[in-house]
Amino acid sequence: MDFQLDMSIDTQDLRTLKAAGMRIVLAKPVGSSSPNVVWISFDPFEGNVVNWTEEYGLYASNSQLISGASIVKISSAPFPAQDGKYYSFRSDATFYGPNTGGDIPSLGSFRVFNEMPSTQYPSLLFGLMQSARVNGKTAEFRPLNANVVPSGTNATFTPLTTVHVWLQSNLVSGTVLVDVTSKVTIVTFGNGVTKQQLRYDPAKGQFIPFSNESQKFLTDLPHIQLLEPSV
Numbered sequence: 385m386d387f388q389l390d391m392s393i394d395t396q397d398l399r400t401l402k403a404a405g406m407r408i409v410l411a412k413p414v415g416s417s418s419p420n421v422v423w424i425s426f427d428p429f430e431g432n433v434v435n436w437t438e439e440y441g442l443y444a445s446n447s448q449l450i451s452g453a454s455i456v457k458i459s460s461a462p463f464p465a466q467d468g469k470y471y472s473f474r475s476d477a478t479f480y481g482p483n484t485g486g487d488i489p490s491l492g493s494f495r496v497f498n499e500m501p502s503t504q505y506p507s508l509l510f511g512l513m514q515s516a517r518v519n520g521k522t523a524e525f526r527p528l529n530a531n532v533v534p535s536g537t538n539a540t541f542t543p544l545t546t547v548h549v550w551l552q553s554n555l556v557s558g559t560v561l562v563d564v565t566s567k568v569t570i571v572t573f574g575n576g577v578t579k580q581q582l583r584y585d586p587a588k589g590q591f592i593p594f595s596n597e598s599q600k601f602l603t604d605l606p607h608i609q610l611l612e613p614s615v
Contacts (some may be wrong), residue, residue, distance in 0.1 A: 385405040405553040414529040439464035445509040470495040473532040502535035545574040
């Protein structure tokens, strides 16, 4: 399924945001946890369009899971990964799978077994990655999340069709999230919802629902939630 998120900013507001060095930041939660990695970060324009398909990849990294760290992928499974299957990451630093039978996850989830010997790496980072098109340009295989998986253990990843959107100046794609200093807009897709429209509201300091047809801000939409900053 393909999804699209439109985000518009008025000219004067854009000038203010540009002067402050603000970027549009998108992150996606995996499972019940809050997002812990910046999926996409880009310079804002008056009209911004992000498109993506609900296909996922799996990656491994030896980066550290600390705030602000850049995730460097050292290996990835063939794309797209298959849900309801498991993948093994072995001593030759490559993924094997998809595998069936035994301890497999439910449909909609992906599982990784870290079989890298602890004598080589006591633990590694694993997670999902997803591509998108941002204002017509492809952002390929960007990490969505990062989990520390010790040698000999496994992790299950269940992606959601939910996107967190906010403005911040110090975040770039593929980094472990630091404190979110702006108001966050949570947009939920799925169940027939494939496109959402937002517009920056300077009074609120965040993106809020908007209709191009009526040229009005909207309120009380079930698929959009507005949050205060975490710090």
